[in-house]
Amino acid sequence: MVICMDDDLVKIDDIDRKIIDLLNEDGRMSYRNISRILDVSVGTVHNRVEKLVKKGVIKKFVPIIDHSKLGYKLTAIIGVKVKGGVLRNWETRTAYHKNVLAVYDVTGEFDAILIGKFRDTGELDSFIKGLLSEGDVQRTYTQTVLNIVKEDMTSTKMIGD
Template sequence: MEIKEDQELIKIDQVDEKIISLLNEDGRMSYRKISRELDISVGTVHNRVEKLMKTGVIKKFAPIIDHSRLGYKLTAIIGVRVKGGLLKNWENRTAYHKNVLAVYDVTGEYDAFLIAKFKDTNGLDEFVKGLLKEPDVQRTYTQTVLNVVKEDLGSPKML
């Protein structure tokens, strides 16, 4: 399998794919357990993971948070149209807002879409009104999620 990283394709083999798959299931899985599962040495696992990290295939290890357990039960998808030439500056400011999980540049009527979590509609209302007060923002389009069918914020199961 090939993985694209800044125009450079990184080639990985089946052992790398299996290591990634196991770490995707449990990012805290020990190298010893991975070595037993794959019948390879702990040193091989260590070297492979280091290589995957150095080449950028594995960017970081992070927990997947269940936001609803923390009271953030409302998910919103917000399209934003930004004045020409100001998109990157606006994204850099907005991406670090506590409610924003993801920012995507998109094609079409809007310049970016945000995925954000809120405790209630009051939080969403305050956030959207704050966006509309920003001088760079021309327009927003907000949808709330009624039911989560699939939300896997880890790596996609494409390996």
């Protein structure tokens, strides 16, 4: 199996993939518990996880937040057209806005796509108007999400293809 990370190919085996799957299910799972499930030593699990972190396959361990439980029930996908030559600076600034979960450089009609979570349409409206008031932003296109069919940033299903 091969995972492509930052132009470096990292080879992993079935044990590595299973460790990643278990950590995706519960990032706080102990190495001892993983070793029992996989029938390998605790040292093996420790060494494998350290290798996966060092190689950049595992970037960090973070909780997965249910934003709706915190009042952010509206998800928006926002296409943004930015003036030439300032895209990187604009993206860096915008990425730190509290409502922005993801920023993607894209091809096509827009320069960037933002994924954001908002409490309501008023908060979304204020965010969009704020974007449009920035001198670097030429226009936006906003879609609101009606239903989330799948939202899983931890999927390992492609590992092993």
